[in-house]
Amino acid sequence: MTPSAGAALSSEGLGFVYPDGTRALTGIDLLVPAGIRLAIVGQNGSGKSTLVRHFNGLLRATEGRVLVGGEEVSRRHVAELAQQVGIAFQNPDRQIFAGSVRSEVAFGPRNLGLRGEELESAVKSALEAVRLGGEGETNPYDLGYSRRKLLTIASVLAMRTPIVVLDEPTTGQDLRGVRTIEGIVATLAAEGRTVIAVSHDLRFVAETFERVVVMRQGTIVLDGTPSEVFAEANWATLRSTNLEPPYAARLGARLGLGSTPTEESLVSALSAGT
Amino acid sequence: MSLRLEGVGYRYAGSATDALIDVDLAIEPGEVVGVCGPNAGGKSTLCLVAGGLAPLTIGGQLRGRVSIDGSATAGAKQYEVAQRVGILFQEPQAQLSDSVPTVWEEVAFGPRNLSLPLDEVVARTWGALEALDIADLCERDPGRLSGGQAQLVALASVLALQPAYLVLDEPTSQLDPEGTRLVAEALARAAAVTGAGILVVEHKTDLLARLCARLAIVEAGRIVKQGTAVTMLGLPELDELGVSPPETVRLRRAVEATGGHWDPSWT
Numbered sequence: 001m002t003p004s005a006g007a008a009l010s011s012e013g014l015g016f017v018y019p020d021g022t023r024a025l026t027g028i029d030l031l032v033p034a035g036i037r038l039a040i041v042g043q044n045g046s047g048k049s050t051l052v053r054h055f056n057g058l059l060r061a062t063e064g065r066v067l068v069g070g071e072e073v074s075r076r077h078v079a080e081l082a083q084q085v086g087i088a089f090q091n092p093d094r095q096i097f098a099g100s101v102r103s104e105v106a107f108g109p110r111n112l113g114l115r116g117e118e119l120e121s122a123v124k125s126a127l128e129a130v131r132l133g134g135e136g137e138t139n140p141y142d143l144g145y146s147r148r149k150l151l152t153i154a155s156v157l158a159m160r161t162p163i164v165v166l167d168e169p170t171t172g173q174d175l176r177g178v179r180t181i182e183g184i185v186a187t188l189a190a191e192g193r194t195v196i197a198v199s200h201d202l203r204f205v206a207e208t209f210e211r212v213v214v215m216r217q218g219t220i221v222l223d224g225t226p227s228e229v230f231a232e233a234n235w236a237t238l239r240s241t242n243l244e245p246p247y248a249a250r251l252g253a254r255l256g257l258g259s260t261p262t263e264e265s266l267v268s269a270l271s272a273g274t
Numbered sequence: 275m276s277l278r279l280e281g282v283g284y285r286y287a288g289s290a291t292d293a294l295i296d297v298d299l300a301i302e303p304g305e306v307v308g309v310c311g312p313n314a315g316g317k318s319t320l321c322l323v324a325g326g327l328a329p330l331t332i333g334g335q336l337r338g339r340v341s342i343d344g345s346a347t348a349g350a351k352q353y354e355v356a357q358r359v360g361i362l363f364q365e366p367q368a369q370l371s372d373s374v375p376t377v378w379e380e381v382a383f384g385p386r387n388l389s390l391p392l393d394e395v396v397a398r399t400w401g402a403l404e405a406l407d408i409a410d411l412c413e414r415d416p417g418r419l420s421g422g423q424a425q426l427v428a429l430a431s432v433l434a435l436q437p438a439y440l441v442l443d444e445p446t447s448q449l450d451p452e453g454t455r456l457v458a459e460a461l462a463r464a465a466a467v468t469g470a471g472i473l474v475v476e477h478k479t480d481l482l483a484r485l486c487a488r489l490a491i492v493e494a495g496r497i498v499k500q501g502t503a504v505t506m507l508g509l510p511e512l513d514e515l516g517v518s519p520p521e522t523v524r525l526r527r528a529v530e531a532t533g534g535h536w537d538p539s540w541t
Contacts, residue, residue, distance in 0.1 A: 018418065020415065020418065022418070042450070043450045043452065043453075044420050044422025044426070044448070044449060045420040045422065045423050049420060090448070091365065091367060091421060093365065144313060144314050144318060145364045145365060146313040146314070147313065147314060168421065171421075171447045171448055172364065172444060172477070174312045174313045174516035174518075175312075175513060175518040176313075176516050200422075200448070200449065200451070202451075203521070241450075242451060242453065243450060243451055243452075244451040244452075246521070247521035248521075248525060251525065254540075255540075263528045266525065266528075267528050267529055267532055270534050271532055271534055
């Protein structure tokens with residue numbers, strides 16, 4: 001199998017076993033076209049975070065291979081991959097280390113060689129995107145959990161990588177925070193960048209992403225558009241990995257309106273029917 | 275009998291502003307009280323104060339009175355409060371002891387420290403693990419769990435203490451829908467069976483709607499609204515307060531906003 005042209009990243013037969021013997025991934029075949037908005041969902045412990053950690057070489061496949069930009073990850077250095085794939089971790093405190101919000105965000109782009117005006121502008125726009133523009137001099141640990149989470153997203157945005165991975169971005173976010181993240185995903189997509197998010201928030205997923213991959217026990221069990229994945233025929237599979245279809249999808253099916261994974265699709269199906 | 279905050283204000287050490295202002299809130303035994311509101315509004319601070327950690331452990335300045343079944347926490351020892359109120363932090367990694375090799379030992383850690391008889395420690399540990407359907411994790415290293423698994427283990431370790439009151443800061447933030455449902459069941463059971471009084475901070479309003487009779491909305495350090503969960507979650511200004519209404523409420527509004535008809539039987 002040759003990597004398709006235009007693929008941002010792909011995996012072939014990817015398997016991973018942690019050093020303590022815990023198997024986390026089995027036979028993952030995934031093709032992520034450049035510029036797509038892809039969400040990865042599945043039950044706790046199904047391997048979602050383990051999978052995305054292979055995309056920038058933090059974890060190395062114990063079986064199969066992962067390709068970024070057509071090149072095998074195992075042949076490349078983490079520092080080199082960091083220019084292509086930025087990951088905002090699930091737990092912000094595994095990521096934050098600097099004494100101020102500004103220096104936290106500046107760390108990545110400085111390592112990529114940005115200096116002076118260019119660095120300042122990368123930092124400034126990243127902080128503004130997560131609405132932390134006024135907190136440059138604040139100690140990251142004086143921010144609450146949800147804003148530390150937004151800070152880690154800003155750190156990744158400032159790297160301006162073609163591929164951005166967000167691990168559970170909406171965890172702990174209030175409605176404004178979720179809207180901010182939805183806006184960031186839309187902006188990244190408009191810039192032609194590839195966005196991959198891990199999430200349990202299926203409403204956020206259905207409304208923000210164009211493709212959904214469902215994982216169960218380290219394997220991919222569904223892969224398609226929100227309309228395909230959240231269709232009634234797949235509910236048993238979704239429930240087998242502890243997921244519940246979004247309310248809009250359930251109501252749409254109950255009313256015989258077909259697959260309506262989002263509020264918008266349900267409302268338009270309802271008004272078309274009356 | 276209640277966990278009670280009366281005219282409570284709180285300021286973190288070294289801070290120039292109050293994180294909580296004039297908070298009045300009571301949690302009765304057997305009752306689940308929900309708290310929601312925008313981020314940085316004071317929800318986590320409210321948990322620290324209700325759980326006695328602020329100011330007993332982290333310092334800062336408390337005004338007003340926090341009392342547990344009539345005894346003020348001011349002047350109490352941290353361990354005395356800890357035996358009455360179990361607190362679950364927002365980040366499970368902050369909760370886990372980092373000192374034991376297995377999940378089972380992690381959950382047994384609290385009951386052991388209460389000097390309970392061994393069979394009681396064992397019963398409570400299995401009870402808490404099974405309530406959250408994580409008994410199969412018992413041999414795992416607590417430091418090598420997924421985010422959601424760690425959150426369930428942290429909650430199990432608090433439930434195993436069987437405290438009179440539970441203060442939970444976003445207990446389901448990293449959980450899948452099934453994990454969220456199990457937590458809701460376990461909390462409802464703790465309230466109904468052991469008579470625990472529970473304060474739970476959550477953004478998941480669908481969960482609060484199922485679990486709580488009463489709800490307080492906290493913004494800018496104050497309780498800006500307090501009442502029945504049904505009334506609070508139907509408030510038109512919820513969005514402005516940074517709170518996402520329950521899915522049924524959102525959907526009804528979306529349908530009605532386009533002039534459509536909403537059938538109440540759809541909820």
